[in-house]
Amino acid sequence: MLTVDFDRLNVGPAARVIDVGCGAGRHSFEAYRRGADIVAFDRNAADLADVEVMFHAMAEAGEAPEYAKAETVCGDALELPYGDGEFDVVIASEILEHIPLDEQAIAELVRVLKPGGALAVTVPRWLPERICWALSDEYHANEGGHVRIYRADELLDKITARGVRYTHQEFAHALHSPFWWLKCAVGVSDERHPLVQAYHRMLVWDMFSAPALTRVSERLLNPLIGKSVALYFTKPGGGR
Template sequence: MLTIRFDELGLRPDDRVLDVGSGFGRHVYECARRGARVVALDYAADEVVETRDTLAAMVEQGEITPDRLIGVLQGDATRLPFPDDTFDVVITSEVLEHIQDDVAAISEMVRVLKPGGRFAATVPAWSPEVVNWKLSDEYHAPKSVGGHVRIYTKTELRAKLRTAGLDVDGYHRAHALHSPYWWLKCAVGPTNDDHPIVVKYRSFLEWDIIEQPASTKVAERVLSPVLGKSSVHYATKRDDG
């Protein structure tokens, strides 16, 4: 399930891509399939291991060539271990809402991006996220596993991206059908994955991802501008030199 639209990102073959907070690698896999040379970075060791294993399996199965994979490593988004102007594309998906010092993280991502390079960030959209916070303290408690520390408005995130040196030039929302799932989870407890209602709705989402029926594609297209769980922003690094 991809949140970023790669036609808006402008990804090109042989682009060097950094995915900050790559999780289990869904976007970095797609970048590699499209011919980019990828680096995946995440704070969680288990996700780093799984992403590395999956990319290795993709090489073994001939889905990507070995030169597409630069590295998979554990690291801190506020202290990226790369020189300035290293990457053609930097993406970060559903990460910034977890980071206390998001301004430092954004600054680091822009630092390692080449002038003229492309940037994409996705965060939970304001209105669905407000419902989640009202339904569950555990969902957003900073000390909980995966807790969210802030709710972004569109204006706030765009202002932070501009201040860091980016020209923001694209926006959309995604995953409308996922908003009710998270409302259900927050209502019964974010870690209560075995609740019958949660299990049933998760099965529906898994079916939708696999089958991709026309009916849910239409529903997503119609509902996402209002109910989309993710807010997706695209930008280009200014060349001030």
């Protein structure tokens, strides 16, 4: 389940990409499939170990081109261990809401991006997130949880202040908003609640089957209750 639209980023052969806060690796795997040289970057070593296993499995199964490169790196988004302008594409999906010093993290994302490169940042959208916070403290008030709720224009201003140019905004995962509202209402940790289980089965079915009904419904609902907002930027200069 991708939040970032890779077609907007021109991710393909020879592109050097870093997925900052990669988590379970969903965006890193897509970059690898498209032939990019991908760095899956995260502070969670256990998650990165699983991502590394998947990279090897993809290579053995021929799911990524032989020339593509994939590596995992453990580190801090506030101090990326790379020089200025090393990456053609920088992805930061659903991480800034976890970071108290978000402006420092944003500065690092922009610093390692090449002139002419593309930056994609996604965060939970204000309205769905506000409802989750109202329904449940457990949803956000935990170690490593969400420390803020962004308005899209607030985040846009923080990012463009670092010298990149805003290009596009879109919303994603509208069908996931009611799922999280339901979880917050019955208890975030109550995975066995029958309504939660039923809705989860629907989401899994939708992800693997992509039926027209749910795909069209989500496209129509995304502008209203999309769970995430994705912002796209380019860095002035360069030839991309």
